[in-house]
Amino acid sequence: MASGSYRNGxxxxxxxxxRLPSSAGYTTPKPSTKxxxxxxxxxxxxxxSVAPSSSKAxxxxxxxxxxxxxxxxxxxxxxxxxxDADFADCVELLPELKRLKLRKNNWDSETYExxxxxxxxxxQKRVYEVVAKPVVESVLEGYNGTVMAYGQTGTGKTFTLxxxxxxxxxxxxxxxxxxxxxxADTSPEIDSVSVSYLQLYMESIQDLLIPANxxxxxxxxxxxxDVSLPGATNVEIRDQKSFMELLRVGEAHRFAANTKLNTESxxxxxxxxxxxxxxxxGRIDVDHSFHGENSMATNLVSSFRPPIVRKSKLVVxxxxxxxxxxxxxxxxxxxxxxxxxxxxxxxxxxxxxALAENSPHVPVRDSKLTRLLRDSFGxxxxxxxxxxIGPSPRHRGETxxxxxxxxxxxxxxxQQNYLDSAKKLEEKWKANVDKARTEHxxxxxxxxxxxEAPSTSxxxxxxxxxxxxxxxxxxxxxxxxxxxxxxxxxRWKQLEEAGNAEILKLHKMLDSEVGQxxxxxxxxxxxxxQLLQLSFHANETKxxxxxxxxxxxxxxxDSLVSQPRHSQLRDSANGPKASIAKLFEQVGLHKIxxxxxxxxxxxxxxxxxxxxxxxxxxxxxELIMAQGGIGLLxxxxxxxxxxxxxxxxxxxxxxxxxxxxxQKRLSREGGIKALLGMVRxxxxxxxxxxxxxxANFAKxxxxxxxxxxxxxxxxxxxxxxxxxxxxxxxxxxxPIRRHxxxxxxxxxQHEINVKDMITEGALWExxxxxxxxxxxxxxxxxxxxxxxxxxxxxxxRRLHIEF
Ligand code: ADP
Ligand code: MG
Numbered sequence: 061m062a063s064g065s066y067r068n069g070x071x072x073x074x075x076x077x078x079r080l081p082s083s084a085g086y087t088t089p090k091p092s093t094k095x096x097x098x099x100x101x102x103x104x105x106x107x108x109s110v111a112p113s114s115s116k117a118x119x120x121x122x123x124x125x126x127x128x129x130x131x132x133x134x135x136x137x138x139x140x141x142x143x144d145a146d147f148a149d150c151v152e153l154l155p156e157l158k159r160l161k162l163r164k165n166n167w168d169s170e171t172y173e174x175x176x177x178x179x180x181x182x183x184q185k186r187v188y189e190v191v192a193k194p195v196v197e198s199v200l201e202g203y204n205g206t207v208m209a210y211g212q213t214g215t216g217k218t219f220t221l222x223x224x225x226x227x228x229x230x231x232x233x234x235x236x237x238x239x240x241x242x243x244a245d246t247s248p249e250i251d252s253v254s255v256s257y258l259q260l261y262m263e264s265i266q267d268l269l270i271p272a273n274x275x276x277x278x279x280x281x282x283x284x285x286d287v288s289l290p291g292a293t294n295v296e297i298r299d300q301k302s303f304m305e306l307l308r309v310g311e312a313h314r315f316a317a318n319t320k321l322n323t324e325s326x327x328x329x330x331x332x333x334x335x336x337x338x339x340x341x342g343r344i345d346v347d348h349s350f351h352g353e354n355s356m357a358t359n360l361v362s363s364f365r366p367p368i369v370r371k372s373k374l375v376v377x378x379x380x381x382x383x384x385x386x387x388x389x390x391x392x393x394x395x396x397x398x399x400x401x402x403x404x405x406x407x408x409x410x411x412x413x414a415l416a417e418n419s420p421h422v423p424v425r426d427s428k429l430t431r432l433l434r435d436s437f438g439x440x441x442x443x444x445x446x447x448x449i450g451p452s453p454r455h456r457g458e459t460x461x462x463x464x465x466x467x468x469x470x471x472x473x474x475q476q477n478y479l480d481s482a483k484k485l486e487e488k489w490k491a492n493v494d495k496a497r498t499e500h501x502x503x504x505x506x507x508x509x510x511x512e513a514p515s516t517s518x519x520x521x522x523x524x525x526x527x528x529x530x531x532x533x534x535x536x537x538x539x540x541x542x543x544x545x546x547x548x549x550x551r552w553k554q555l556e557e558a559g560n561a562e563i564l565k566l567h568k569m570l571d572s573e574v575g576q577x578x579x580x581x582x583x584x585x586x587x588x589x590q591l592l593q594l595s596f597h598a599n600e601t602k603x604x605x606x607x608x609x610x611x612x613x614x615x616x617x618d619s620l621v622s623q624p625r626h627s628q629l630r631d632s633a634n635g636p637k638a639s640i641a642k643l644f645e646q647v648g649l650h651k652i653x654x655x656x657x658x659x660x661x662x663x664x665x666x667x668x669x670x671x672x673x674x675x676x677x678x679x680x681x682e683l684i685m686a687q688g689g690i691g692l693l694x695x696x697x698x699x700x701x702x703x704x705x706x707x708x709x710x711x712x713x714x715x716x717x718x719x720x721x722x723q724k725r726l727s728r729e730g731g732i733k734a735l736l737g738m739v740r741x742x743x744x745x746x747x748x749x750x751x752x753x754x755a756n757f758a759k760x761x762x763x764x765x766x767x768x769x770x771x772x773x774x775x776x777x778x779x780x781x782x783x784x785x786x787x788x789x790x791x792x793x794x795p796i797r798r799h800x801x802x803x804x805x806x807x808x809q810h811e812i813n814v815k816d817m818i819t820e821g822a823l824w825e826x827x828x829x830x831x832x833x834x835x836x837x838x839x840x841x842x843x844x845x846x847x848x849x850x851x852x853x854x855x856x857r858r859l860h861i862e863f
Contacts, residue, residue: 076510081200127412128445130176130191131160131366131463133214134450149451150459153179163453163459171800172463179517180451184230185447188237195374195442196238199336200245202370206377207234209447210405210465213326213381220446221378222330223312224304235332235376239303242336242374252337255294255303259317261328263428264399268310268330269293271317278431287435294335308334327401328379330428333375339370365419375436377429382462382682390437391416409465412438412445467544484547496525503529529617584663587655591666649674651689656692668696672712681719690716690726694734710738710746714753720760723775732779739784744793751788751799754781758806765810776803782820789825798838801829805841814851823855827863 119163135154136144152161152169155177161169176190195205211219218233225232231238232593242253257268258276267273269292274293297303313329381400407427414422415438424430449459503526565621652674655667671689674680684690690713697709713735716722726732735753738746764770776782789804791797807813808826817823823846830842846852846863856863 066385091442092529092845126416127437127445127466128191128194129445129447130178130187131172131174131447132178132182132187132216132220133180135180136451140450140452144454147453150453151449151451155179160458160463161324164464170460172467174447178446183238184220184223184225184232185237188234191220191243191444191446192234192376194240195444196241198442199372199374200242201337202372203337204373204375204436206375206436206441206443207238207442208377208379208445209448210379210382210445211462212383212450212455215448215450215462217378217448218330220448221376224307225420225818226304226820232440236304238374238376239297239301239334240345242752243297243300244805246338248335250339251337253297254294254335254337255297256289256294256331256335257306258292258331258333259314259328260331260404262397263404264316265331265428265432267292267315268313269295269306271313278428280431280434285435287432289333289432292333295696297334311397319632324382327397329380329404330375330377330378331432332429333373335371338370338372340370342408366851373436375433377433380463386610390450394654403427405465406621409434412443415443422541426724449729462590473659494527494784499526500529500658529706551574559596564584587651588663588666591655591670644795649680649683649689653684653687653689655693658697664707665708668693668708668712672708672715675712675715679721679751681716681722682714683717685722685725685729690729690731690734694730697734699736701741703741705745706738706746707749708743710735710749710753714749714756715752718760720764723757723760723764723770726757727775727779732776732781736779736781736784744796748793748799749789751796751803754785755806756805758803762806762809770813773816774807774810777809777813777816782807782816782822786825787822789822790828798835801825801833801835801842805838805845808845808849808852811849811851814849818851818855823852826852827856827861830863 066378073594089374124683131153133149133151136149148163150163152163153159155160158177160172160174160177162172163169178190179186192207194205198398199205208219209221209632211217222235223231223233223236225236239253239255240296245251253787258270259266263276263277265276267276273293279288279290280286281288295302295304303504310330310332314328338557382405406425407423407430410426411430411433413419424434435441447465449460524782561609607823645652652667652670655663656671658664658667671684671693675684675689693712696705697713700706701707713726713731716731717735735750754776758774759775761776763768785800785803788796789800789860791800802823804825808817808822817826826842826846830839830846833839833842846856853863
């Protein structure tokens with residue numbers, strides 16, 4: 061199929077034109093005013109024809125030399141609407157991408173590329189414009205062209221190509237529209253449009269206009285390569301109406317012929333050939349300016365040549381059904397039939413592929429169909445193939461093989477590469493997933509062994525998977541932790557409620573305790589102030605404490621009680637006693653005594669002071685004793701360290717010792733021993749009070765003995781005071797010395813004590829007193845006592861002491 065050789069006539073002109081660059085501005089013969097073809101589109105297609113390799117596949121409509129392939133999807137028909145209602149279409153169209161996805165299953169699909177993808181919504185008009193119009197335009201420009209429909213029976217080949225659209229002009233098919241365009245662009249006066257309508261069945265060509273014309277031969281001009289069918293009827297078309305009539309006749313004959321042959325139209329190829337002869341006379345003059353410096357010569361030549369006629373043809377082929385024909389003949393067709401159909405279609409496919417690959421060998425001779433089409437596709441001819449498919453998933457297999465027909469080898473290669481790389485990616489992904497899984501398992505094992513994960517991991521994917529797993533674990537453990545915390549919180553809330561009740565209870569208890577404490581504190585404060593007052597009074601009543609004790613004792617007491625004196629109290633002579641009595645009544649002795657045990661030293665001191673003062677009153681003394689006062693005083697005497705407290709305790713006991721009625725009880729309850737214990741302090745004021753107490757006791761005891769109320773040795777001697785008395789009888793401090801001298805005198809008045817007194821060395825002290833005592837009354841008393849005691853006298857005699 062050499063370039064330019066398919067044009068019937070005008071070869072020279074064509075070859076000239078073909079050599080011209082597109083940019084040279086070859087002017088297409090001006091279309092007539094009724095032309096609906098785009099004039100602007102013509103030069104570009106011309107240019108492409110000069111340099112076909114420079115054109116972009118699918119980018120230019122009507123690229124010569126290769127077959128443009130469009131795919132058209134038929135909408136679901138009524139039967140499919142019902143039968144496939146629950147299923148998705150087996151194809152998915154991506155018209156913008158010019159791609160078609162054929163579903164393998166729910167998750168897998170194959171993608172194919174086309175020059176044009178026409179959805180089920182594509183109108184007949186659009187299909188014509190996309191598929192056929194460029195070819196028709198090319199034919200009108202003098203090039204041969206072919207439009208073919210290939211697809212499974214029932215997918216719309218005849219609908220696309222042969223629909224007459226008499227009832228609905230929008231439904232007109234490619235044949236009708238092509239003729240309309242051709243007729244519109246040609247002039248019946250100077251141009252000629254004629255039509256042949258044929259059927260190719262089992263490698264036999266039959267005339268559909270005159271069916272009797274059978275077995276029509278294909279004649280090829282060995283010089284030009286033009287293909288012609290001399291035996292076929294060629295009907296001149298003057299108008300669209302006659303063409304429509306012709307189509308109707310042809311279709312009727314096709315049906316009848318097939319019935320006669322006991323076959324179906326789907327097993328034959330229907331071929332419409334439109335011959336266009338255009339006279340270039342008148343038109344060629346326009347081209348003169350185009351020929352530049354050769355225009356003169358051309359003018360000369362043209363004026364002597366017959367008018368140039370440009371011949372071209374448009375072949376429209378409604379191919380046999382692409383469904384695979386069962387070679388077994390079980391469906392009523394013969395093996396020969398199957399062979400021939402498969403032959404012609406596969407031969408056509410081979411030719412299309414050879415053209416697409418710019419193969420030097422296009423196997424056109426393999427079938428009648430390809431031989432017939434030889435001058436109408438490839439080379440400068442433009443060929444369009446529309447692949448018709450149905451949506452039904454039930455015909456997926458047939459649809460798939462139909463699509464493969466439309467896919468040129470280069471596409472198939474691309475498709476294969478695409479599938480291969482997809483497969484490789486899938487394998488890689490699987491390998492990565494496996495690897496990650498293994499790594500993860502290792503990681504788990506490592507974690508279980510508490511061993512560091514090996515640091516040799518190299519794959520990023522594995523790292524990501526591992527990170528993902530880690531995050532998953534982290535998330536899981538965090539969720540667990542949150543749940544744990546939540547239950548902990550609810551548990552704590554319950555506890556808190558219980559705790560709150562408990563706290564409330566404790567608060568109440570605390571409040572009442574605080575109240576009690578406050579009350580006690582207030583009471584203590586009152587007592588303190590009362591004690592303070594009593595202390596004042598005690599100071600005031602100091603002389604009465606010292607009653608019968610002359611000299612320095614009052615001074616010593618004074619020095620220890622350093623409370624400020626209240627002028628009012630001092631001014632009234634009877635006030636203090638009355639006040640103490642009054643306070644005593646108010647507070648109660650028991651409370652005062654209990655304060656002797658207070659932790660607070662200050663309180664203790666004041667309590668002792670008050671008790672000491674109370675003990676000065678004879679009326680209180682028995683009361684104090686009755687309330688166990690001596691016991692408390694004894695405890696204080698034993699515990700206290702400070703001379704002030706000891707002095708007061710000793711003073712209090714000394715006062716009690718002056719009460720005749722309390723003698724025995726005092727001794728029995730440890731009063732004497734407590735008094736004696738306090739001498740450990742050594743402070744002269746304390747010693748003075750001790751001495752006073754002993755003297756008081758001795759005086760009362762003596763009186764009782766005299767009155768016959770006391771028998772037996774002195775309790776002072778029994779309580780072991782004699783050694784201390786003898787030892788301190790000549791004490792340098794006169795208050796102490798005088799109390800002791802008195803005590804010795806009282807003791808010595810009773811014969812029962814004398815023996816012990818002699819044993820302890822008291823005789824010598826008595827002798828000294830009787831001789832040296834500065835106080836005459838005591839000196840005389842001592843003397844009289846010594847003289848009146850027979851035991852003393854005999855002892856003195858025994859000792860040869862002159863008395
Ligand atoms: P084929 O020639 O491929 O066997 P047909 O052209 O006879 O298929 O179409 C089969 C049926 O489908 C017809 O009834 C036709 O009208 C209908 N059909 C085909 N294509 C379309 C389409 N694009 N839109 C609507 N109906 C269509
Ligand atoms: Mg059909």
